[in-house]
Amino acid sequence: MKEFFSFIRKEFRHIFRDRRTILIVLVMPIVQIILFGFAVSTEVHDARVDIVGDTGDPSVRQMVERIDRNPYLNVAAVYESVTEVAERFRAGKSDVAVCFERDFDERLHHYGKASVRVLGDGSDPNTAQMIVNYVNGVLSAVQGDLSATGGPQMASSPHVQYMYNPAVLSSYNFVPGVMGLILMLVCSMMTAISIVREKESGTMELLLVSPIRPMGVIISKAIPYLALSLVNLVTILLLSRFVLGVPLRGSLFLLSVVSVLFILASLGIGLLISVISSTQKTALLISGMGLTMPTMIFSGIIFPCESMPVILQYVSDIIPAKWYIIMVKKVMIEGVGFGYIYPEFLILLLMTVFLLVVSVRLFKRRL
């Protein structure tokens, strides 16, 4: 037991004496959460809206005012004809143009029908779609008001509401994603590198020659990173709750259990990497290219898995982070209990057991 504690103390010394390790293990998670939460948000603020139409028209004026009042939209300029709008798009001065047809108010009240054209700059499809959606939202809200006040009856339009994320905040998506990414990075990459470093520096030779069992080496290597991951988990949760305003609707206990399971899976991956690589560079490359990238792409953080080709969906199924992120979303955002996440939990549990068993078996007790 004394060997064990001495080994763990040594590991902590390695971590705390290397500025780069500290940076990766403790500072990077905070930076990432804040970056993803604020800077890298897919929301659009202050989109510039050009209006084409007659601002003397009362209905048009009402709509323009509503657009301008929307926190996400700003009316930038008003034009008489559509031709000028094209130039504005080209110069990058405008994000979207709303074109009202001539005699908008009159047509609306006489025929109960008037047309609006929304032109988006499609060079960045995601942003364009988002802005157009905002504009649509405003327009349909005005429509609703008009119908309610006994105005002309208009064709019914669906009223969309997002149950768990009414404001459609991207941090609701990114926080679980970043949690998965960071825990995986800290556990897998750092464990792998710390073991491979001993191989590279030759100290592994001495450890193997000592009477300590390989299992002891593995556990002592894993425990410090497990502890640091828990620290990270707490920081991320605090940051996301109090800085980003992401709710924690489900049970904290369940979330912790799920996270510890995922941390163990990541440790398994880290051990596996350390077994197959002989230099720190290789370990870094494998965890960077072979782990972080696929996790980013296939775990549904950035691209929804559902819209991938079937083959890639199968690929995404073998990424542990995907299952973890699904569970975190369900527990944190939807606030469901274990009954709703047990399929994912079981999959991750099987993966964890498999990874740990394989990597421990492969861990060599000789050179």
Place this chain on the structure above:
Amino acid sequence: MGAIEVENVSKRYGNCQALEQVSLDIQAGEIYGLIGPDGAGKTTLFRILVTLLLPDNGSARVEGLDVVKDFMAIRRHIGYMPGRFSLYQDLTVAENLDFFATMFGTTITENYENIREIYSQIEPFRDRRAGKLSGGMKQKLALCCALVHRPSVLFLDEPTTGVDAVSRKDFWNMLYRIRESGVTILVSTPYMDEASLCDRISLIQKGHLIETGTPAAIVAQYPHRLFGVSGKPAYPLLKFLRRCPDLLRCFSFGSEHHVAVEPGTISPEQLQARIQAEGFSDVVVREIEPNIEDCFMELAKEERQES
């Protein structure tokens, strides 16, 4: 029963035969030297003996324990100092020593007597990081770490490589004192001049042991007369000597060239006259005693001719 017994051990990496039919018998309490150039197979043999590698063929026992079957038991009896400095550079001297003591189930205070003599030399730097030590001090620390659990057999793989001459001398004095406490020491070195400091040695070349015995016995077997030749300019002189058909071998040896001749064919004076006639200046030719390196060169050459 010997402290280390090796029987016909072979090891192959891909198409490189690292060790071929190596056999050794090392007695308890002796300093045994494994002498050979880089790549001769010294480290491979060490790793097999400290149970880090499995031999392809043959068997080996350390303190009567089989290196394959009883590897866990062997690990408690041996101290190992790998060729490269293999301690934690970011831990201090004291932390390193403490860590390795604990790993072997002991403490520094418990075995302080065992390492006192060496450790006292680096103790003033106990709070310095191991990475910031000089080569000689690193080596002393590594030796302390290998000795802290009172091993009965000590494996030192090229312990003096990269260490200055004074520290090397110190180091050998330490080895003699360790031997006095009954520890068997197997040491490898590429430095031929250290061979004569061992009780017995084996010369190893390309995975073969080419000679085994006491340093004196090996030197006594040298079959030729040996002349030390110096003169200026040195390199053309070497080339000239190598062109002479009646000289057997010629190697550059620091400031001198060592020339082997068949006894009774040519005297130092005759050789000196011949060299001077070629226009070399400051020519000195004297008869010298062969050293281990001369023997190694001779034996290595024979070995090559046989194969």
